[in-house]
Amino acid sequence: MAEPILEVRGLVKHYPLTRGVLFKKQIGEVRAVDGVDFTLDRGETLGIVGESGCGKSTVAKTLCNLERPTAGEIRYRGEDITRLSGKALKAVRRNIQMVFQDPYTSLNPRMTVGDIIGEPYEIHPEVAPKGDRHRKVRELLDVVGLDPEYVNRYPHQFSGGQRQRIGIARALALRPEIVVADEPVSALDVSVQAQVINLMERLQTEFELSYVFIAHDLSVVRHISDRVGVMYLGRIVEIGTDEQIYEHPTHPYTQALLSAVPVPDPDARERRERIILSGDVPSPTDIPSGCRFRTRCWKARERCALEVPPLAVPAEFRYDTGPQVHDSACHFAAERQVVPPRERDAGGDSSTRAH
Amino acid sequence: MLLEVRDLRVEFRTRDGVVHAVNGVTCEVDAGETLAVLGESGSGKSVTAQAIMGILDIPPGRIGGGQVLFRGTDLLTLKEEERRRIRGAEMAMIFQDSLSALNPVMTVGAQLGEMFTVHRGMSRKDARARAVELMDRVRIPAASQRVRDYPHQFSGGMRQRIMIAMALALEPALIIADEPTTALDVTVQAQVMDLLAELRSEYGMGLLLITHDLGVVADVADRIAVMYAGRIVESAPVHDIYKAPAHPYTRGLLDSIPRLDHKGRELYAIRGLPPNLQAIPPGCAFHPRCPLARDVCRKDVPPLYEVSGTRTSACHFWRECLDGRADS
Incomplete structure (x- = not known):
């Protein structure tokens, strides 16, 4: 389990901002991803959470080699894949597949479901010889819980949840090792969302997949992830196990984010302490100096404007042991519990209710 | 009421x-x-x-x-x-998508002010003053300057505040x-x-x-x-x-x-899936997805049963559900 399959070091993706048509002049840049480090272990799910514009989708695209990073390394089984091209790139891409957010626009409306799921075999014919493809596609439909008889239907004949299953089947066609899922359940209704999450968990065991699961919904991410990284303005500000992040957060942004999530329990209204952040996220074209969260942080002091806090175990926890000891990019990291602990009475626990 | x-x-x-x-x-x-x-x-x-x-x-x-x-x-x-x-x-309404609910070619001040000129017959100048007041009320920073901005110049959260301001304008x-x-x-x-x-x-x-x-x-x-x-x-x-x-x-x-x-x-x-509204299942619309469904659910549309003085449920078997026996 502890063997890393993917190592990301200093990942940067900047998009230039230009002015002029004929004589383009660069007038700035959007620093969408601005120094991201993490590792993904084999068979593990790493959740990445953050608000819109924090760069989480750009991370997903660079992992799948849909975008070339400006700087940094992505090591897949020890090899940096950011500089690959041609055959070598194709081989790597086969093993890192993506599931997209919007099941309505990520499937070609003019192709049948069978053609959509079978298309990866056209690009990688070595995976399935021609005569075998039809059978494989039907198998995949079955695996994701769709009737194999649907193979000749078109995407518009399916509901959102079913389309997301088709997207998952397509990602699995080449038997990848890593699946990068960018907001795979955000567009779905609650009741359907649970079906798709359960499916993804089942497939992970069945196909020994490693997931990078990107979402803005903190509850969904906790449910599915072994480890969680919290992103803010192009950087991971805190990363750790689900327990470390949700029950022992030490970065003020994580704390504010968690405290803002509405919890489906009216009794929690009184028990909860809300941290309401002032203002909006700064523009990624104009990132604050030092700590990028300092403009909204209630703890900010002079040092925060001068020094960029590294993503590491904070100095004050150096001699501690316990769940508060994990990487957190804050000069004044301190543990603060913001998610009210679950009441452990017999009747009120919905998750253990039998069906 | x-x-x-x-x-x-x-x-x-x-x-x-x-x-x-x-x-x-x-x-x-x-x-x-x-x-x-x-x-x-x-x-x-x-x-x-x-x-x-x-x-x-x-x-x-x-x-x-x-x-x-x-x-x-x-x-x-x-x-x-x-x-x-x-x-x-x-009565006033706040919509989900503030970008399409607000008029993109009118300043927010003009849109807020319109509430007062149309409904209250105020002069443009007074209406503008009330618009600034309202924007202050929903805590939009620098309201007196931003009143001249167009909806696209605001962030999503700020736009939603403008929608709230507009809904509150006439104190419905x-x-x-x-x-x-x-x-x-x-x-x-x-x-x-x-x-x-x-x-x-x-x-x-x-x-x-x-x-x-x-x-x-x-x-x-x-x-x-x-x-x-x-x-x-x-x-x-x-x-x-x-x-x-x-x-x-x-x-x-x-x-x-x-x-x-x-x-x-x-x-x-x-x-299962939510029902097709052109062909809602007979009886209780939820029966094809329900763990408690029985014959009566396929035939009879459940009325709104009174569970208590303040609660109603449209389930023939609401008692079982309430007791936590919704097991299948």
């Missing part, structure tokens, strides 16, 4: 047949109260709101029956001219908010929901909150009405419903959401 909806029915005539979007909705909102109408997409919650507000597209929409009593007057019998006077002044008695924070990030959602709750209690308005988010409901609502296939299937005070739902659909929804406070095991998933 501020608002009483009785047996409201709305249908849409489409090329492929009649879509039954709302099939007998009954609910009430008292002054100063927050009622959350909860439902998934296609449950008819937004159409209900539009019918109450009187902004339904007719045709293809058609009110099939029922009453919308606002302070005792049935709005559905009023002329468009009379309804327009009520809209904005006595009832606000209908249709997914007011769904398009916003959580930290901004918290700011906007807090603001809305604060202003609501300050002005003593009734709030009809349309949402799909069980977390938001738990945070702000006094009572909740759960919709499925165009009907309210359960209605109860918010604390009761989270403790012990009396309808298997509500129970399924509550059990299928991942939790923030613990990792949990496999999620409960309501089987």
Whole structure:
């Protein structure tokens, strides 16, 4: 389990901002991803959470080699894949597949479901010889819980949840090792969302997949992830196990984010302490100096404007042991519990209710 | 009672047949109260709101029956001219998508000011002053300068504040908010929901909150009405419903959401898909997906059973559900 399959070091993706048509002049840049480090272990799910514009989708695209990073390394089984091209790139891409957010626009409306799921075999014919493809596609439909008889239907004949299953089947066609899922359940209704999450968990065991699961919904991410990284303005500000992040957060942004999530329990209204952040996220074209969260942080002091806090175990926890000891990019990291602990009475626990 | 909806029915005539979007909705909102109408997409919650507000597209929409009593007057019998006077002044609406709800070629100051020039006959100058006041009220920084900006120059959270300001402008008695924070990030959602709750209690308005988010409901609502296939299937005070739902659909929804406070095991998933509104299943619309379904559920449409003085449930077997015996 502890063997890393993917190592990301200093990942940067900047998009230039230009002015002029004929004589383009660069007038700035959007620093969408601005120094991201993490590792993904084999068979593990790493959740990445953050608000819109924090760069989480750009991370997903660079992992799948849909975008070339400006700087940094992505090591897949020890090899940096950011500089690959041609055959070598194709081989790597086969093993890192993506599931997209919007099941309505990520499937070609003019192709049948069978053609959509079978298309990866056209690009990688070595995976399935021609005569075998039809059978494989039907198998995949079955695996994701769709009737194999649907193979000749078109995407518009399916509901959102079913389309997301088709997207998952397509990602699995080449038997990848890593699946990068960018907001795979955000567009779905609650009741359907649970079906798709359960499916993804089942497939992970069945196909020994490693997931990078990107979402803005903190509850969904906790449910599915072994480890969680919290992103803010192009950087991971805190990363750790689900327990470390949700029950022992030490970065003020994580704390504010968690405290803002509405919890489906009216009794929690009184028990909860809300941290309401002032203002909006700064523009990624104009990132604050030092700590990028300092403009909204209630703890900010002079040092925060001068020094960029590294993503590491904070100095004050150096001699501690316990769940508060994990990487957190804050000069004044301190543990603060913001998610009210679950009441452990017999009747009120919905998750253990039998069906 | 501020608002009483009785047996409201709305249908849409489409090329492929009649879509039954709302099939007998009954609910009430008292002054100063927050009622959350909860439902998934296609449950008819937004159409209900539009019918109450009187902004339904007719045709293809058609009110099939029922009453919308606002302070005792049935709005559905009023002329468009009379309804327009009520809209904005006595009941106002906040929409989900502020970018498309606001006029992109008018400054926000002009749009806010229009409320006062049209409804109150104020001069442009006075209206502008009131607009600045309102923007201050919803805590938009530097309101006196930003009043000249256009909607696209604001962030999503700020735009939603402008929508709230516009809804509050004439101090209506009832606000209908249709997914007011769904398009916003959580930290901004918290700011906007807090603001809305604060202003609501300050002005003593009734709030009809349309949402799909069980977390938001738990945070702000006094009572909740759960919709499925165009009907309210359960209605109860918010604390009761989270403790012990009396309808298997509500129970399924509550059990299928991942939790923030613990990792949990496999999620409960309501089987099957939401119904096609052109062919709603006979009997109880939820029966094909229900773990409690029996023969009677396939034949008889369940009436709204009275569970207690303040609760109703449209399930033949609400007692079993309440006792937590919704096992399958």
